[in-house]
Structures are given as C-alpha cells and as structure tokens.
Amino acid sequence: MSLRRRIETSKTVAAGLGALGWGYLAFCDRNTDWQVEGLTDLQDALSEGPILLVMWHSRSVMGAIHWPVADGPLSSLYNRSPVGRISGAVQRRAGLQAVEMSRTRSNRSASREVLRRFRDGVSIGMTGDGPLGPAHEVLDAPLDWARTLGAPVFCYAFSTTRGRQLNTWDKMLVPLPFGRGAKVFARFDGTLPRRATGAELEATREALRCFMDTTTARADALVGKAAES
Template sequence: MSMAGRIASNRGVNKVVASIFGLWLRFAWLTSRRDADGWDDVARLIDRHGAVIIVCWHQRIMLTPWMFDLKHAPCLSLTSTGHAGRLVGWIHRHFGMGTVPMPKKSSGAGQMRQVLTLLRGGTSIGISPDGPRGPARVAKPTPIQWARASQAPIVVFTYAGSRVWPWQTWDRLHFPLPFGRLALIWRHWDRAIPSRLTPEDAQALAADLGRFMDEVTATADARVGRTTGGDCENAKGPP
C-alpha cells in the first residue's frame, strides 16, 4: 500500500479528519437559515412499522448526520469500506450515529440477513442507492429488496444549499458552506412492492425510486433558489 493509502487508512487520521469535517458542518448548520419539511411523517412511519429505510443520493450525503432524530429511535448508516466510506462513517459517529461497514467481498445473502435483523429489531437503515461509485443518480435495487423482505417503508431524504462547494468527484458532491439557506426534505416513497419480486420488477421499481428521489431533490433545490434540479452548474464556490 502506498504512503497516501496508509495515511488514509489510519484510524487516528480518519478520526481527526472526521472531527474537522464535523466542526465545519456544525458551523455551516448553525450559521444557515434552515427549512425542514417531512420529518414528522417519518416519525409516524417509524412508530407504525418499527423502522424505515432512508435513501439519499450520494451527492447529498454531507447533511445525512441530520437525516434522523436519534432521540426518536435508533438508526445506522451503511458505508463502504473504501477510504471515502470509512471517512463518512467516522463523520456519522462524530454526530452519534452508528454505521455498518459493508466489505466489498461480503455476500449479498449475508448483507441481507444483517440488514433484516436490524430492521426487524427496530433499527432504521440509511443508504445511498447510487453509491459508493455510481453511476450518479442511478438507484440500485438493493433498498427495494430490503423493503420487500422486511416490510419497512422507504423514505427519501435530501438537502439543498444556496451556498455549496461542488467537489470534483464522480457524484459532484455538494459540500455546504455557511451563511446561506438549507432545505431538508423527507418524503415517503409509497409504492406497493410485490412479495414475489423478479429481477425485472426490482429494476423497474428502482428506476421509479430514482425518479422520485430526483423530484424530491428538485423540490429542495427550488426552495433555496437553485434552478438546475440538482446539477452543480449554478452552485457557488468557496467564499
């Protein structure tokens, strides 16, 4: 492993970097005007079903520490074991949210059992259905399969900022800047999932979920004055 790789994999380095990111995110949060819409509906779904599956486009994950009220119920985020995934996991832990690292070589069946055990035990799960490497805004059928097996509702979470720094990553990650406006939206993806799910059914439902996520993201963008439906063309850079 290269020196850069060893540094990126170092537990202590990751904790320090995550703390710095966490402090910046808190600063951006506290200095921004915030509009939050939809969490009360999610809380009612949790009370009714025990847990939910929260999905968020990878581009909008920087405010996922605020995607769930941990005073209401437990929630874990699923992260990859790559460098970026580990860093996101440490950021979530900085805010008190646990994570479930998913190794690249883990079996689909093993992953399914672990997630279903958590959902059935009352722990909600957060995941980026287009992560960890894309294609951007193309939802994989994984949350559809979990929802079918667990009967847990799927909830879309997104945020938009009037002042963001778009990173040069595959997803054009939106990094929030302070002294702007933030819109956070939760919406229930209310679709019937058949008990017998063919691969074609799963792909069709995943495509429908992706369209719904785009619609919710466009709504958030509009609330902070963005007009590109989630693209980064009119995002403002660092001050």
C-alpha cells in the same frame, strides 16, 4: 506511509479526520437558516417502527446530521475506502450506528447485523446509487433491502444557497455556512413484492429513481435554485 494507506489501516486516523469533518458540517448546520419539509411524516412513521432511508450520494453529506436521532436510531452503511471510513466516523459522531460494508467481499455477516438491528427497531440508511455510481441510478441494494424489510421507504435530500459542488463522479454538494438551506424527507409510495418479477423490479427501480430526483428538485426549489441536471 501515504495518508490513504493510513486511513485504510488505522481507525484512529479515520476517526480523527471524521471528527474534523463532523465539526465542519455541524458548524455549517448551525449557521444555515434551514427550511424543513416532511419531518413530521417521518416522525409519525418512526413512531410505528423503523424505516428505510435512501438518498443520492451527491446529497448525502448532511444526511447523518439531519437524521432525527431523538425519534429513532439509524444504522447507516459505508464502504471501507478511505472516504468511506471517514464518512463512517462522521456518522458515528452524529449518533448513528454505522456499519462497514465491503466493495469486494461478501457482506453476509454485516447484512445479518443490519437485519438484527432492524428487528430491534433500528432504521437503515443508504445511498441509492452506492459509493461509486453511476450517479442517479438506483442500484440493486436499496431495492433488495426494501423487498427484504417490507418497511416504509423515505427519501432525503438537502440543498443550500451556499455550497460547492465537488469535481467527483456524483458532483457531491458540500455546504458552506451562513446561507439558506432546505432539508426534505418524502415518503415513497411504491411497493415491491418480496418475490418480485424482473419487470416489477425494474418498474420500481425507475419509480424510485424519479421520486428521488423529485425530492432533490424539491429541496433545490425551496432555496430558489434550479434542479441539478
């Protein structure tokens, strides 16, 4: 049986690989000199209730470790692909409440579970461009959740002077230890009515895309890097 098939069928295999991934990322986190921006604003918002956290897939690998678990729980979403299952295992290791979402089937049951958790005070975290892209394009899911929840929306990004961009659809940034890093949380001021028109939806999509790009560029600027293209 191939490794891919083992990951798809065995929670034990996915959990084991997730433990290795979490160990590596935690090692990088401990051995990076981090500059943090916006954490106090996030903590202030969490003191009043749960929020919706969005990030680009390319800058998501450190998101679980950088979430301030002590200030409030986070229900993270992942898909059931091999990479997604490993990511879910990493998220659980970091103390998040990971929820598996299907790429091909109805997620009605999973969505109800996420909503139940939100009403119990659990924030929701997701990638703006989903598990498959297109890269840096805001998909419908974060807009739908923002409209349904009516909660504050925060964007997250990290950058580092020592890292490697993978040859993947999103050019994912994976950190290396012993560098300088930046992690940024920024509150999105745009709003989306529950019964938004098509024009309002598209205007908010573009505003959120620009804001997420700006948040990512800010993280890059804090470590002296040019913004990614």
